[in-house]
Amino acid sequence: MNTDLIIPGRYLDNYDMSSLAQHAMEDIDPCFATNVKEGDVIVAGRNFGCGSSREQAPLVLKELGVAAIVAESFARIFYRNAINVGLPVVVCADASRLEDGDTVEIDLVAGSLRSSGGLVAEFPPLPSKLLEILEKGGLVNALKERLRPCRPDTGQ
Amino acid sequence: MSGRSFAQKALSRASGCDAAVGDTVVAKVDLAMSHENAALVSSKFREMGAERIWDPAKVVLVFDHRMPANTVSAAEGHRKVRLFAEEEGIESFYRHGEGICHQVLPEMGHVRSGELIVGSDSHTTTYGAFGAFATGIGATEMAAVWATGELWFRVPETLRLSIEGRLPEGCMSKDVILKAIGELGADGADYCCVEYVGGAVDGMSVSSRMVMCNMAVEMGAKAGVCFPDDKTRRYLGERGSGGEELFSDEDSAQHCHSMDVSGLVPQVAAPHSVDNVLPADELSDVSVDQAVLGSCTNGRLEDLRAAASLLKGRRVSAATRLIVVPASRETALRAMEDGTMRTLMEAGAIVTNPGCGPCLGAHQGLLAAGETAVATTNRNFRGRMGSPEAEVYLASPLTVAASAVTGRITDPREVMR
Numbered sequence: 001m002n003t004d005l006i007i008p009g010r011y012l013d014n015y016d017m018s019s020l021a022q023h024a025m026e027d028i029d030p031c032f033a034t035n036v037k038e039g040d041v042i043v044a045g046r047n048f049g050c051g052s053s054r055e056q057a058p059l060v061l062k063e064l065g066v067a068a069i070v071a072e073s074f075a076r077i078f079y080r081n082a083i084n085v086g087l088p089v090v091v092c093a094d095a096s097r098l099e100d101g102d103t104v105e106i107d108l109v110a111g112s113l114r115s116s117g118g119l120v121a122e123f124p125p126l127p128s129k130l131l132e133i134l135e136k137g138g139l140v141n142a143l144k145e146r147l148r149p150c151r152p153d154t155g156q
Numbered sequence: 157m158s159g160r161s162f163a164q165k166a167l168s169r170a171s172g173c174d175a176a177v178g179d180t181v182v183a184k185v186d187l188a189m190s191h192e193n194a195a196l197v198s199s200k201f202r203e204m205g206a207e208r209i210w211d212p213a214k215v216v217l218v219f220d221h222r223m224p225a226n227t228v229s230a231a232e233g234h235r236k237v238r239l240f241a242e243e244e245g246i247e248s249f250y251r252h253g254e255g256i257c258h259q260v261l262p263e264m265g266h267v268r269s270g271e272l273i274v275g276s277d278s279h280t281t282t283y284g285a286f287g288a289f290a291t292g293i294g295a296t297e298m299a300a301v302w303a304t305g306e307l308w309f310r311v312p313e314t315l316r317l318s319i320e321g322r323l324p325e326g327c328m329s330k331d332v333i334l335k336a337i338g339e340l341g342a343d344g345a346d347y348c349c350v351e352y353v354g355g356a357v358d359g360m361s362v363s364s365r366m367v368m369c370n371m372a373v374e375m376g377a378k379a380g381v382c383f384p385d386d387k388t389r390r391y392l393g394e395r396g397s398g399g400e401e402l403f404s405d406e407d408s409a410q411h412c413h414s415m416d417v418s419g420l421v422p423q424v425a426a427p428h429s430v431d432n433v434l435p436a437d438e439l440s441d442v443s444v445d446q447a448v449l450g451s452c453t454n455g456r457l458e459d460l461r462a463a464a465s466l467l468k469g470r471r472v473s474a475a476t477r478l479i480v481v482p483a484s485r486e487t488a489l490r491a492m493e494d495g496t497m498r499t500l501m502e503a504g505a506i507v508t509n510p511g512c513g514p515c516l517g518a519h520q521g522l523l524a525a526g527e528t529a530v531a532t533t534n535r536n537f538r539g540r541m542g543s544p545e546a547e548v549y550l551a552s553p554l555t556v557a558a559s560a561v562t563g564r565i566t567d568p569r570e571v572m573r
């Protein structure tokens with residue numbers, strides 16, 4: 001699953017996330033944006049999010065309410081971007097054992113996943129610095145706190 | 157294993173600590189590049205409450221993806237970035253069609269060996285051809301870099317790709333990298349820094365090495381590098397650049413892969429993934445509606461000349477449109493001076509302004525449903541160059557030129573003979 005499929009380049013001159021999100025995944029599933037529901041989890045195979053560095057890829061998924069992505073592996077820029085926009089990403093070798101319609105419970109701090117279908121899996125939790133970014137809802141919020149207090153008023 | 161890899165040395169230099177593989181370090185960025193997505197970066201920058209760019213001299217902006225603007229919203233995006241650059245005093249701002257970011261930065265002397273370069277574009281890996289550690293990041297991260305000048309990096313494992321042998325006639329570095337991606341897979345170098353070494357790489361021009369590093373990301377790599385030699389030094393010297401040369405220790409790679417290119421034949425990546433690689437002559441029944449010569453992979457003078465050498469005295473097939481997009485203004489000018497452009501146009505090529513062109517399906521030269529393109533670009537994902545019902549094959553400039561002549565995918569040796 002590459003980032004051109006998640007959100008095609010032809011729409012990227014649109015910086016309004018809610019209208020952009022209506023095009024998410026449309027080249028493979030034109031109904032995706034209408035069918036996806038708040039709290040849904042995307043389950044995928046290897047190299048999820050390969051290709052372009054477009055941050056709009058995790059952003060549109062988050063905009064549509066996707067709560068997390070569980071994949072066998074992620075492409076590195078997508079992985080970074082997802083964390084930076086506050087969308088949890090979980091590497092799980094057994095992702096293919098999750099079934100459509102399962103309910104999944106993910107503990108990012110402990111690094112564990114369990115599904116209503118009976119899958120119990122563990123994954124190495126993120127380094128604390130990255131967990132902190134996720135907890136704050138993304139890098140923008142995390143940096144807001146860091147930048148405010150230490151920036152002297154230059155009077156400009 | 158005791159030696160230190162290029163990635164370790166580069167990230168140690170930038171972070172000021174002795175970085176081991178797998179460590180997460182906070183490193184100081186030497187150069188930060190953005191293109192049109194600076195519009196998104198600047199919004200995030202303001203949202204963070206940042207007031208000033210940490211060092212405006214280290215930020216480079218290039219308009220290339222939608223230049224000149226092809227939609228009103230692209231024009232609005234450009235305008236927003238222009239205002240921001242003015243407010244922030246960003247002087248290295250190439251905004252009037254100078255070319256594709258990954259070509260303009262080295263040409264204008266911004267790329268230096270050994271430095272840590274980030275770009276809000278995945279093909280930032282291209283600058284590895286000059287011995288820099290260069291990698292793509294997202295827009296929010298770029299905003300963080302603009303605000304603080306630093307970013308976290310995991311020190312990657314190294315995949316050493318030894319490429320020996322002499323490239324046979326009809327083959328270019330694009331064929332080598334396509335073959336490598338075919339062998340290793342689209343995630344074969346995930347998170348790694350790929351070091352391209354060996355006689356075949358030594359024999360390549362700087363432009364050819366840029367092709368190799370450009371496409372490192374198509375096998376999942378974080379960075380790709382060709383170690384500096386006299387050719388690198390000459391290129392950088394001519395652009396008033398230089399830098400600190402960093403080399404890997406002999407025994408520092410975690411993974412190794414070897415290839416011998418002496419028997420290589422022209423390669424093509426078939427839809428819809430870059431690792432779906434076949435010899436060109438196995439695809440000779442695929443007819444071609446559009447042939448594209450350009451992009452940050454293969455839009456340089458060497459590529460235009462290779463195509464022109466094949467097209468000289470020949471005509472592009474009536475069934476095919478050949479679109480040539482020079483990688484930069486300098487490339488276009490030099491191709492005019494030496495007659496390359498004339499040859500291409502006489503053969504029937506449509507020449508557009510320097511930039512990304514149809515590569516990502518956002519500017520001119522898009523495909524209709526059911527159409528097929530063969531392109532020197534770097535991605536053939538579904539919907540990448542226009543309609544999701546179109547198909548894109550990736551190949552070298554020689555293969556694209558040969559296919560433009562015959563109107564079907566063609567091994568260039570068939571036409572050259």
Ligand code: SF4
Nearest residue numbers: 279451452512515516
């Ligand atoms: S030429 Fe294509 S791959 Fe290169 S920067 Fe432009 S859109 Fe990206």
